[in-house]
Amino acid sequence: MSVAATTGSPGSALERTGGGGSGLSDVVETVLDKGVVIDAQVSVAVVGIQLLEINARVVVASIETYLRFADTVDRMDIVPKDQKTLPDLVDGVAGAAAKGRAVSGLGKAAQEISGAVADSIRGGDDGERRRRRSRER
Amino acid sequence: MGQETGLFIYGIVPSDVEPTPDAEGVGTPPGEVLAIRHGELAALVSEAGLEEPLGRPADLTAYERLLDGTAEVAPVLPVRFGTVVTGEDAVHDLLAAHHDRFADALAEFEDRVQYTVHGRFDEREFIGELLAGDPDAAALADQVRGRPEVESREQRIRLGEMISQAVELRREAENRAAVDAVDGLVVADSPRQPSHELDAVNVAFLVRVDDEEEFVRAVEEFAEQRRDLIRMRLIGPLAPYDFVSAHQLVE
Known part of the structure; x- marks a missing residue:
């Protein structure tokens, strides 16, 4: 079972994030505009409900983006990249941590992931990661 | 009603x-x-x-x-x-x-689940590499550094555009590399739209449960090879959101 917002072996270059346990931006990005559409015109039974506006971020290159990139260049030290100074390294680490924090607003919820659906055939309380559904159908 | x-x-x-x-x-x-x-x-x-x-x-x-x-x-x-x-x-x-x-x-x-590989370029690392390898960009950078925006706006826009285009090119290459890195370990792949201007990789994979461990190892290796350049994340297991085509099932 996937637990916790962000994990990964110490030193690993890969961060692991369980489904549904990630920050809101991940959730929005993962689920928005996905899934089977049951068209209201096909099924009269579809009810129009009030959906809060959820916008995925659309990336469009713009002058603002260009100027921001140039601004970064302006702020970068002219030090060959294989000779990073210690403050550079520390700065980089702090930046990464701040980014991580900004997108993980749902830490509490993420602690509580549990199997939402279990197998009606075999109960499935063994905590095993494998699927528990019987294959005889 | x-x-x-x-x-x-x-x-x-x-x-x-x-x-x-x-x-x-x-x-x-x-x-x-x-x-x-x-x-x-x-x-x-x-x-x-x-x-x-x-x-x-x-x-x-x-x-x-x-x-x-x-x-x-x-x-x-x-x-x-x-x-x-x-x-x-x-x-x-x-x-x-x-x-x-x-x-x-x-x-x-x-017996299949989705995993999404989502990576983002480290901005300074990416720009540093670009300037080191592209004399035109490096020349523009010299014209920009230390000059106020009003004086160097045109150069800034050109430099920024070069960086932006380099990100896009590199992103395409990294997405392909990600797909190649897990070749044989996935049932299907589906590239996703970038969600950030520094997105480096954003691809959804459909993975057989039996291949999960090996798949994760392959992604770890892929991430390790780009450790300084890309902050790589693996999101999942997920329901197969990117492999259900909205209109293919219900007409």
Whole structure:
């Protein structure tokens, strides 16, 4: 079972994030505009409900983006990249941590992931990661 | 329609799937999740008030947790967030009308889950590499550094555009490299739209449960090779959101 917002072996270059346990931006990005559409015109039974506006971020290159990139260049030290100074390294680490924090607003919820659906055939309380559904159908 | 509640549909599963009592749906308080069965299929639903607006962070998270939790034990077809029907009869109609197509799609997702590989360039590292390898960009950078924007606006825009284009090119290459890195370990791949201007990789993979460990190892290696340049994340296991084509199933 996937637990916790962000994990990964110490030193690993890969961060692991369980489904549904990630920050809101991940959730929005993962689920928005996905899934089977049951068209209201096909099924009269579809009810129009009030959906809060959820916008995925659309990336469009713009002058603002260009100027921001140039601004970064302006702020970068002219030090060959294989000779990073210690403050550079520390700065980089702090930046990464701040980014991580900004997108993980749902830490509490993420602690509580549990199997939402279990197998009606075999109960499935063994905590095993494998699927528990019987294959005889 | 005069009634106050409808049924919020999360997804479609094989009929032998049973929600656990702790499964929580959307709404306040969270709705109880039920399975409505029809033939070989069941729809996971919960009652939702029609007056109450949906789409709060908690609703989206509940929706995704239910579907991802389900995907770990059984195949599931996510139904688009926000789909609410009038009642149980409507669910039966829906499952009956598309029974075979849904059943076939579920059979394809048996023992498969989605993982999304999402990486973002370290801005300074990326720009540093670009300037080191591209004399034109380096020359522009020299004209920009230390000069106020009003004096160097044109150069700044040109430099920024070069960087932006380099990111796009590199992103395409990294997406291809990610797909190559897990070749043979995935059933399908589906590139996703970038969600940030520094997105380096954004690809969804459909993975057989038996291949999960090996797949994760391959992604770890892929990430390790780019450790300084890309902050790499692996999101999943997930329900197969990117492998359900919205219009292919219901016409």
